[in-house]
Amino acid sequence: MLIAFLQEMELKNKVILIISPESWGKLFISKHNYAIALTARGNTVYFLSPIENELLPGQIKLIPIPEYPGLTIIKYQPFFPVILKFHAKKIFDLLMRIQVKRILKKMKESPDIVWDFNCTNLFPDLRIFHTRLSIFQPVDMVQFKSNDRKKADILISVSDHSINRLKPLHIPSYFINHGLSQPFVTNALQRDTSYKKKDLIKVCYIGNLLINALEREIVKNLITSHGLIQFYFIGPFSAIDNNIGGVDFNEEDKEFIEFLRNQQNVVLLGSMPGHKIADILDEFDMFFLCYKETPFFKNDNSHKVLEYLSSGKVVVSSRLSFYQNLGLLEMCEDGDNEKIIPLFDKVVKNLEYYNSPEMQKKRIAYAIDNSYERQLAKIEGILQNIGKS
Numbered sequence: 448m449l450i451a452f453l454q455e456m457e458l459k460n461k462v463i464l465i466i467s468p469e470s471w472g473k474l475f476i477s478k479h480n481y482a483i484a485l486t487a488r489g490n491t492v493y494f495l496s497p498i499e500n501e502l503l504p505g506q507i508k509l510i511p512i513p514e515y516p517g518l519t520i521i522k523y524q525p526f527f528p529v530i531l532k533f534h535a536k537k538i539f540d541l542l543m544r545i546q547v548k549r550i551l552k553k554m555k556e557s558p559d560i561v562w563d564f565n566c567t568n569l570f571p572d573l574r575i576f577h578t579r580l581s582i583f584q585p586v587d588m589v590q591f592k593s594n595d596r597k598k599a600d601i602l603i604s605v606s607d608h609s610i611n612r613l614k615p616l617h618i619p620s621y622f623i624n625h626g627l628s629q630p631f632v633t634n635a636l637q638r639d640t641s642y643k644k645k646d647l648i649k650v651c652y653i654g655n656l657l658i659n660a661l662e663r664e665i666v667k668n669l670i671t672s673h674g675l676i677q678f679y680f681i682g683p684f685s686a687i688d689n690n691i692g693g694v695d696f697n698e699e700d701k702e703f704i705e706f707l708r709n710q711q712n713v714v715l716l717g718s719m720p721g722h723k724i725a726d727i728l729d730e731f732d733m734f735f736l737c738y739k740e741t742p743f744f745k746n747d748n749s750h751k752v753l754e755y756l757s758s759g760k761v762v763v764s765s766r767l768s769f770y771q772n773l774g775l776l777e778m779c780e781d782g783d784n785e786k787i788i789p790l791f792d793k794v795v796k797n798l799e800y801y802n803s804p805e806m807q808k809k810r811i812a813y814a815i816d817n818s819y820e821r822q823l824a825k826i827e828g829i830l831q832n833i834g835k836s
Contacts (some may be wrong), residue, residue, distance in 0.1 A: 450599060452579045455836030458827045462491045464558040468565045468587070470496045471512070471520045474683070475721045475751055477586040477605075478564040480628045484819035486517040487629075493520045493554055497569075498529060504787065507553045523550060532569075544575050551576070563599065572598045583618075585609050586625070586750070587743065601833070603826060607769075608745045621829050624769070626819035627753040630725035635757040635815055635830070638729070640807040642760075644798045648676045651731040653724060653751050656684040656704065660744040662737040662765065662784050663703045667792055669735075670710055676795065680707065680732065681716045681724055728758035732798055735763040737787050746782065757814035759807030761798070763791050775810055777801065 463485055467478040471494060478494075486492050493509075502508065505526035512518045531539040547570075550558065566585045567642050571807040573581035576825070584597035587607075604610050610620045616820040627635075633789040654661075670678055684704045707713050740746050748769040755762045756775060764770070764778040765787055770779065777794055779786045792803050 449580065450834050453830045456580075456827060456830040456834060458485065458823050459488045459490060459662055460608055460828075461559040462493075462616060463560045463562055464493045464495060464554075464578070466495045466561065466563040466565045466569065466570060468497055470499075473718050475628065475722055477584075480626055480721075480819050481564075481823075482518055482627070483515055483561070484626070484823055486515045488822070488823065490517065491556070493521055493558065494518065495550070496523075497565075499524055505549075508552060509553060513536060521554070527752050528551075540571060542794075543570065547575050563597065564742060570597075574598050577793060582622075583616075585613075596828070601830070603829075605769075606745065606747045608747050608751070610659060619833060621826075623822050624817050624826055625748060626751045626821055626822045627757055627814050627817055628721050628725075628771075630722040631728075631754055631757040632727065632815055632818045632820075634725045635759075635811050637805075638757075638759055638811060640759050640804040640811070642799060642802040642804070642807070645732065648733070648798070648800075649679060649731045650676055650680065651679045651734050653681045653734070653754060653815045654735060654736070655682050656680060656707075657700050658744075660738040662739050663699075665737050665784055665787060667703075667706060668788060669737075670707075672788070673791075673795070674712055676714055677714065678710075679714045680715060681719055683718045684715060725757075728754075728760075731758065731760060733761045734758065734793060735787075735791065737765045738767075739765070739784060752776070753814045753817055756810040759802070759811045761794055761801035761806070762810075763787060763794050773813075775813055779793050 449454065465478060465482050469476065469478060469481065482492050482494050499522045502522060502524035504524055505523050508522045510520040510522065512520060527542045531542065558576065558578050560580045560582065561573055561578045562582045562584065563570060563573055564584050564586060566587045573583065581599045582601050582603060583597045584603040597616060599618055602610065602613060602616065602618050603623050605623065605625050607622060610622060613620065707715055735751060736751065737742060738746060746766055746768060749767055752762065752767065752770065764776045764777045765784045766779050766782040767776065770776050777790060779790060
């Protein structure tokens, strides 16, 4: 039955239920952008948010998003104590099956596809959604160890590390890179790739400032050793307007944010919608990121890189294994993040070379080739090929 469904598979005019570990909000990452791209193809998309503690037990709310016709957010609070997940997992899983039935009944139309971006074991068996196709797409590090999880029909990931780690699931697995959302694509297609170095150099970082992977001491060193360069930080630095998690806000977080606030050459822009970020990329001369390996990040890939590349401007980066040998980033190849400081200096002194029209066009072309629409077309082709085999 699955093979017959896939033989004529088009990711169009379907009812699709997306399971997201992050809520809908101002910040869009993979889950949100796939939802938007799927609605643009004429699909009816339901975006299942993580458990909402502010709702009453058993409450389910469906919230249409007018900006994206066909997209509806589902918020819910289970009818039973969620703490059972940590003390009686088998009972929790059984009750979640009932919870899923309640959610599906509230939807009033049966989904054709369930598309799970949740890297936890909240829904360990996707068969409970009774869809014709189930896709498991972890874009973050998977947080479960069992060899008997998800029961999905296909696995898609932005990380070879995740794919190798999930081989015990014994399902067809494919690599698809992160995607670039339409506002960035639109601007990239019209971008002027001429460049002349300005008196005031502007450097930008886009991302959550509270994530553990950020090499804060190196970032601080870059800022203090380049007092004549203006550093802009776009992304959350508190729980306000942050729908993508990573907010413990401990003493280390407070100290880092306070440091940034007190630097004359730092501008904290906070959270911004993607379309506004896309509109201001031309203001910057270069972009950077500096991450260390953590239990949940393996220095393999990063969502923000394609947004950076869509600007055409040079990107200075710590090692990201996926981008090695592609000639798109100026990175610390050996993983020694301390080397990013002399690398940064080298690029700053030669911006007209690194931002030459030829280099900019190469970066832009790569970013556009990884738009969410093109990633969906690649996934569609994979599904059709499975149907033919």
